[in-house]
Amino acid sequence: MIGLLAFVADVHLDGADTARHRRFRELLEMLASRAAGGRRVELYSLGDLFQFWYEYRRALFEMYARDLDALEAAASRGVRIHLISGNRDFAYGGYLPGRLGATVHGDGAVIEYAPGRKALACHGDLLCTADRSYLRFRRVIRSRPVAWLFRALPFPLAKAMIGGMMTVSSRKAALERKAGNAPVLDLEEAGRAMDAAGCDKLICGHVHRFAREAIPRTGGSRELICLGSWLEEPNALLCEDGIFRYVAGPFA
Ligand SMILES: [Mn+2]
16 A cells, blocks of 8 residues: 655755744644554655754754654654655764654665656755766765764854855855756756666755656656755645645645
């Protein structure tokens, strides 16, 4: 039984209590109510669920207390939570698996969304093959010396440093968007990734623009679905009985 699958990308929770956070809790509430009666309900975060997640100090969990309580409440009512790394929340450890029973997938997951049909879920940063400076940054921020440095620094300093880097990269992205050269998803690379994983769908986020595009191939169809960012508008992709439905706005 496949049940209800929900996908979100780039929610950018930051521990505050704004309309965006209330919408996210509304989505969790809707999913929890759908899980009543033992129905299988799964929530996939396609990365950047948190504005910043580097799991090595309790202070991090305190910062996100309200968001984590909401996730925990949904999990306790039967919503299964899956975490895929984004460029901001790639350092998941054992905390969320322990507290929410969440599954941490790393850079991607293959999901059976209908009998015999599979979707590849990922953040999308690796599909922006022309964004060389980001890909370099990604290697550095995920390297062992940087991981060691962040663990060694006092939490406020590490948080400020990471926050500073993230602000620089967000400003750069905003400027690029304005100038019309925002990062774009490489559809050929997306096609290759789907073929390698035996999938006919690829679901991602990262570029903060909703898109649904067929990627032709001989002998079958493939489709890329890119979710928008919650910073612009709360949105989710729902899948029931193999049918995908994009929902923006209220989740009732
Ligand atoms: Mn991202």
